[in-house]
Amino acid sequence: MENQDLTVTPQQLALDIYEDMSGQGTAISEATRDIGFLRNNIFTRVGGLGIAARRVLDAAYFIVATKAPDELIDDKVYTFTADVNYFKWLMRYDSRNHSHLIAQMRAAARARVEIMTAPSIEELTEKDSWGTISLLGDCYIERNVVCVLLSGRVIKYLISPYKAHWLSLRASTAFSLSLARAIYDRLIPCEGHGVTEWFPFDEVLEWPGKVGESRKEVKEFKKRFLEPAIDQLNEVSDFDVSWEANADRVTRDKLKIRFRFTKKQGADAARAGIQDSMYLLLHNEFAFDTPDFERLAKNREVWTDERLEQAIEYTRFKLNEGKVTVSPRGYLFKALEGNYRIGEADRKMAAIKARQLEDDKKSRRERESAQAQLEATIQAQNDSARAKMSEEIRAGRELFEAADSQLRKDLCHSFVSQLIPQRLIEKQGLSRESLSAENILTVNRVVADAFCAHVLVKLKKTRSGA
Numbered sequence: 001m002e003n004q005d006l007t008v009t010p011q012q013l014a015l016d017i018y019e020d021m022s023g024q025g026t027a028i029s030e031a032t033r034d035i036g037f038l039r040n041n042i043f044t045r046v047g048g049l050g051i052a053a054r055r056v057l058d059a060a061y062f063i064v065a066t067k068a069p070d071e072l073i074d075d076k077v078y079t080f081t082a083d084v085n086y087f088k089w090l091m092r093y094d095s096r097n098h099s100h101l102i103a104q105m106r107a108a109a110r111a112r113v114e115i116m117t118a119p120s121i122e123e124l125t126e127k128d129s130w131g132t133i134s135l136l137g138d139c140y141i142e143r144n145v146v147c148v149l150l151s152g153r154v155i156k157y158l159i160s161p162y163k164a165h166w167l168s169l170r171a172s173t174a175f176s177l178s179l180a181r182a183i184y185d186r187l188i189p190c191e192g193h194g195v196t197e198w199f200p201f202d203e204v205l206e207w208p209g210k211v212g213e214s215r216k217e218v219k220e221f222k223k224r225f226l227e228p229a230i231d232q233l234n235e236v237s238d239f240d241v242s243w244e245a246n247a248d249r250v251t252r253d254k255l256k257i258r259f260r261f262t263k264k265q266g267a268d269a270a271r272a273g274i275q276d277s278m279y280l281l282l283h284n285e286f287a288f289d290t291p292d293f294e295r296l297a298k299n300r301e302v303w304t305d306e307r308l309e310q311a312i313e314y315t316r317f318k319l320n321e322g323k324v325t326v327s328p329r330g331y332l333f334k335a336l337e338g339n340y341r342i343g344e345a346d347r348k349m350a351a352i353k354a355r356q357l358e359d360d361k362k363s364r365r366e367r368e369s370a371q372a373q374l375e376a377t378i379q380a381q382n383d384s385a386r387a388k389m390s391e392e393i394r395a396g397r398e399l400f401e402a403a404d405s406q407l408r409k410d411l412c413h414s415f416v417s418q419l420i421p422q423r424l425i426e427k428q429g430l431s432r433e434s435l436s437a438e439n440i441l442t443v444n445r446v447v448a449d450a451f452c453a454h455v456l457v458k459l460k461k462t463r464s465g466a
Helices: 002-006 010-022 041-045 049-066 084-090 098-110 152-159 178-187 201-206 217-234 266-272 276-285 290-298 306-321 326-336 344-403 405-416 419-427 445-465
Strands: 038-040 076-082 112-116 132-134 138-142 147-153 164-168 193-195 239-245 256-265
Touching: 002 147, 010 049, 010 084, 038 041, 038 049, 038 152, 041 112, 041 164, 041 178, 049 076, 049 084, 049 098, 049 152, 049 178, 076 084, 076 152, 084 147, 084 266, 098 138, 132 152, 147 152, 147 178, 178 239, 178 256, 201 217, 201 256, 217 239, 276 290, 276 306, 290 326, 306 326, 306 344, 344 445, 405 445, 419 445
Parallel strands: none
Antiparallel strands: 038 164, 076 147, 112 132, 138 147, 193 256, 239 256
């Protein structure tokens, strides 16, 4: 329990990063650690919003996702608050124009999205569910505090882990074009590479918000919106993206667009001049990131494939010996710089140690087997004791519910008058004055269980005395 109290939550982490970066005037998109949340895939279908309004939703949803209680009631409205400067940092809002911020929040509050259990409206049957929900609910700014009110039903849809994706605020705030961000939203649930579904041109027109009548023409839209968006996606996102139409010459009402995408992976490998297999090994096993591959690239004339393999073998060897206690990645660079390698004698010594280790493991498995049998016996005894306790609680509850009003009051008074129950009540954040015969079974589960056990013992003594 003590370790759980010390765990840093995503909200605390974001606040720590905010305090470090805001003092330096650094935007969230430049953070060295990721800030984000799991978001349901239905929210990738949001259209008609400009880039700032989309960021309002992102910031609000991050706060909701990191603060929402574990148990949600559909019809209950929950309030989430955040300092306005922290909120603006989460959405990478650099302007001091307060009225413009309010306008973006108003636009986000007007937006809605359809939710349904069927893949599309055309496939919806009477057995399916359908609904339309407001994306932001009620929201306001009061005394430099942003408040967002959402119902439990909407929050459940938002943070549902099923058919969800990770939305990185560091990545999503890098976009300055609303269409680029809208396309990115439809790509992030995808993994690897592939192609999206066909989107009607008139639907794509709605993604970036207001585009103006003259720019709704196919040629103008491509020039002013689509092509710049693709350029920005390829520049700042982790996708290589291209687009294609369903035909070269087709009327606007029949035109459809889809996007081909590839998750960027080979860029760092190509820059460092290494094979994809080596890239995956360094990325997955040693947590190499772009700066590390760039460092490798700068020294490739000296750090050859042979030397790299020797350094990896040496680092693994030292890891097995327990000599690497801080950073395997840093140790690998140290091995590269020092040209460290494993000799044949080292390999023989390692083989002997491996045999000794296997013998020790065998002995330990035998001891653990005996210990497991003992623990199983103890567990069975504990399960029996818990079952007995549950039965006593149930019996005490039945006796209390069957008792008359005066007896109930007497039982409640005798319980709250004892020292140990008083300590239990205080530990649950209650006062004994707040407990009565009418509410003692409903205010707190722990207190109710203890009380029912007390009732059973008390009435048993009374009956045996009689």
